Amino acid sequence: MRLTFAAAAPVTVLLTLLPGPARANPPVSAAAKDELLPALTRTVRYKDYNQDVQILQEHLRRWGYSPGPVNGYYGDETRAAVWTFQKVNGLRPATTVGERTRNALFAPVRIRPLVRRAPGRRVEIDLRRQLLVVWKRHRPVLVTHVSTGANTFYCDHGLCGFARTPVGNFRVTRRIKGWHTGRLGAMYYPAFFRGGVALHGSPSVPSRRASHGCVRIPMHLAKKVYRYAKVGTPVYVRKPAKRLNGRGGGGR
Template identity: 45%
Template sequence: MPVSAEAAGRPTLHYGAKGKSVKVVQTRLRALHYDPGAVDGRYGQDLRYAVWAFQKVNGLKPTGTIGTRTWRALGRPKAPVKLKSSPADRVEISKKRQLVVVYKGGRVRLITHTSTGSGRRYCHKGSCSVAKTPSGDFKVYRKINGWRHAPLGNLYKPIYFNGGIAMHGLSSVPLTPASHGCARIPMPHTANLLFKLVPLGMRVYVR
């Protein structure tokens, strides 16, 4: 059955679900350039992150529950709201929507959930600051293919675009902004994919 057909008759899926309907969602999200992880019919953390991103792009509350409205959206999906129209190769980080979108050749190649700076004050070794992801126009100047043990924590495959601010994998990527300023990316699968897609010198736009 096509995803767009008889959405009201499809089962409601929650985290932990298994079966053919889960595999349908995984296959569809992958085709739409989200990253649900392995297409294995198991609703795990990778799929939940992808569902959150999809629901946010489509104006739905990011609950992770795949009900009638999400099934309908899978049949008639919206494109992410563009922050810029050029260049053709770029990364867009939306702090409002907590999304990262990678464009290559003007086309979407990856849409992922993220968690940016919390806005809270923090102190480290006597120095205090506000956990803020800066808005602006940047470009990737450094990548580390592996773990970096930074002063504020461990970063998986960080992609630096503004001083010590990077997009990087982390095991915890909550729905709310929670980082010290970086853009957290689900790991390992999505962080690995992002690392492959984003080269040195690629433009990064944060809004």
């Protein structure tokens, strides 16, 4: 059941990620043409359940992020969207949405490609910022925070190795619907792009590098990435020398 508040009602907007000017300005629906979303003026925190969280969710959806149901509850899906938004805007990922993040909601930076002039649909993975972006016809159609190889030695499930996500140009070679149990654990809707390394959903996608080498995706976006990442889809994995966009610095 949708949470209803006595104060400002949510505004209907068209959800999109635009590559346009540096300060994104997405189109809105006819019903919301002359309306503005209410400002988020107070700090909100993980597990909060109130009107301010609903306002946050409306802003995230307006800019094309995926906070889950707009219901006023700050759960895991909203947390993933907050981390994604913070990473794109050069802010340190934090579950608390403070002043810096609130300010960025009104003038977010646009997402820039890692690989310029790359044709058609592709998946780009930024190892430095731990972001995955799906591009289609020079437009970002999906963006999410991810967790890639931890860059450390491991011994798990009787296997030992170095947890590294490979850098380079790849293509999706095979896909598996639903859950798949690999040699190092379970993967949800995996799309393999180099040997046993895959893009896949996981219940555990921390804000840091933590995988054996795969690219972990939040569960609520795993199917969407799977649908875009068809066999043959290019997968570009990069570790940029510097931030491509964002305000720089830490904070919330």
